[in-house]
Amino acid sequence: MKKKNNNFQGRVYCLKRPLKSVRYALACFMAVIGLSGCFGYDTYHPQIQVPKVLPFTEMRQPISMELAKPILNNGKIVIYESYLLVNEPGKGIHVFDNAAPENPLALGFLAIAGNTDIVVKNNFLYANNYVDLVALDISDMSDVKTVQRNKDMFLPRYDPATYGVDPGDGVIIAFEYVR
Amino acid sequence: MRIDIIKPSVIFAICLLGSLSGCGAPASNSGSGSGGGGGGTSGGATVSQSGSTAAMLVYENAIYALDGDVFKVLDIASEAETKLVSKQRIEGAETLFIYGSHLYIGGQFGVDIWNIDNALEPVQVNFYSHARACDPIIVDNDIGYITLRNRWGCDGDINRLEIVDFTSPTEPKELFRYPMKSPVGLAKMGSYLAVCQERYGLSVLDVNITESEQVKNVAVEEVANFNEIHCFDVIYNKDVLLVTAEDGIYQLAVDGYWLSLLSRIPVGS
Numbered sequence: 001m002k003k004k005n006n007n008f009q010g011r012v013y014c015l016k017r018p019l020k021s022v023r024y025a026l027a028c029f030m031a032v033i034g035l036s037g038c039f040g041y042d043t044y045h046p047q048i049q050v051p052k053v054l055p056f057t058e059m060r061q062p063i064s065m066e067l068a069k070p071i072l073n074n075g076k077i078v079i080y081e082s083y084l085l086v087n088e089p090g091k092g093i094h095v096f097d098n099a100a101p102e103n104p105l106a107l108g109f110l111a112i113a114g115n116t117d118i119v120v121k122n123n124f125l126y127a128n129n130y131v132d133l134v135a136l137d138i139s140d141m142s143d144v145k146t147v148q149r150n151k152d153m154f155l156p157r158y159d160p161a162t163y164g165v166d167p168g169d170g171v172i173i174a175f176e177y178v179r
Numbered sequence: 180m181r182i183d184i185i186k187p188s189v190i191f192a193i194c195l196l197g198s199l200s201g202c203g204a205p206a207s208n209s210g211s212g213s214g215g216g217g218g219g220t221s222g223g224a225t226v227s228q229s230g231s232t233a234a235m236l237v238y239e240n241a242i243y244a245l246d247g248d249v250f251k252v253l254d255i256a257s258e259a260e261t262k263l264v265s266k267q268r269i270e271g272a273e274t275l276f277i278y279g280s281h282l283y284i285g286g287q288f289g290v291d292i293w294n295i296d297n298a299l300e301p302v303q304v305n306f307y308s309h310a311r312a313c314d315p316i317i318v319d320n321d322i323g324y325i326t327l328r329n330r331w332g333c334d335g336d337i338n339r340l341e342i343v344d345f346t347s348p349t350e351p352k353e354l355f356r357y358p359m360k361s362p363v364g365l366a367k368m369g370s371y372l373a374v375c376q377e378r379y380g381l382s383v384l385d386v387n388i389t390e391s392e393q394v395k396n397v398a399v400e401e402v403a404n405f406n407e408i409h410c411f412d413v414i415y416n417k418d419v420l421l422v423t424a425e426d427g428i429y430q431l432a433v434d435g436y437w438l439s440l441l442s443r444i445p446v447g448s
């Protein structure tokens with residue numbers, strides 16, 4: 001007498017006994033469909049790429065100093081007089097008073113979307129703000145003023161035309177994948 | 180005692196105690212001017228100092244920027260607006276460095292050298308090609324130091340420091356190749372060279388260049404490695420080495436090749 005096989009091995013079991021039972025066949029079929037989602041292969045709900053747009057109306061506001069906050073990701077740094085300026089890629093610039101390098105003091109954060117590089121000359125801080133180049137007057141660090149906004153100085157990373165976005169609307173900063 | 184065989188954390192502890200007890204020398208202006216991309220004063224104006232991985236630099240009335248691999252020259256003479264003067268595609272361009280009256284553009288395919296006597300109208304004078312690998316370049320005392328690194332996105336299987344004679348920017352001469360593990364950003368630190376090697380730490384190299392019968396001889400020796408500082412770029416300013424690393428921005432007091440921890444701005448959650 002054959003011993004009952006207690007090892008239910010899911011699909012393998014199904015393959016060994018394909019005609020044994022309709023119930024098992026149906027269960028296997030549903031398992032394959034259900035599990036396919038786990039492996040990213042989803043035949044019934046294809047993903048579409050939706051561009052996430054930062055509108056110019058939002059991006060082209062004046063930039064001012066905000067409260068200092070922790071640095072989550074550090075990019076390039078520059079030194080200007082006794083200031084230490086730390087870029088957080090894509091987010092902005094953390095400003096430190098570095099007169100005493102053994103004790104740098106966080107003064108604040110300049111939120112500049114898309115920023116990656118900084119240069120300063122004569123108290124004018126130039127920073128890239130996605131496609132624009134902004135100039136900030138930092139002669140008084142407690143009252144930073146946006147003195148220049150040079151639009152479209154840089155190319156957008158993603159060409160709006162390719163993704164059906166009106167170039168006058170804003171900058172594509174990322175993509176969302178939705179069903 | 181040899182620095183490299185002592186655990187860096189022990190060195191830091193000793194030096195921190197030393198500096199806290201008042202043994203540290205007062206910071207002085209090293210006056211090196213050409214550290215990183217400019218820095219210090221230039222004709223009465225104060226300009227920022229950048230690390231070797233900068234993609235934007237200011238020089239007199241110009242900003243040089245790499246927009247992807249398009250090299251752009253911007254006119255900043257006016258306080259009201261900045262204008263685009265010229266642009267040119269330099270395939271694979273990644274970093275900018277200014278030394279004397281020349282701009283060195285480092286990239287995947289080599290170093291592009293431009294004369295910037297007229298800041299708003301750079302003139303290309305040469306292209307120094309080398310193995311394809313991403314790199315920053317710095318120049319100090321007419322000698323160029325280029326790091327080549329093998330990483331995702333860069334061709335080649337090379338990790339090394341190349342030392343080039345740029346006495347005549349129109350005729351660069353390769354002097355030496357020094358194999359390294361994963362060199363990235365670098366800075367001249369007095370008579371030494373500080374080189375970041377990411378997960379392989381911060382290395383300090385002693386570079387000795389002697390000249391006999393018009394031939395330059397180069398000897399390179401790694402005199403220290405701080406393997407806990409996983410860094411990608413450095414700036415040397417007023418006897419302090421500022422290091423951008425994975426876990427923060429380190430500031431180290433420099434005394435010869437001796438580095439002691441001053442502070443660390445933490446990064447990350």
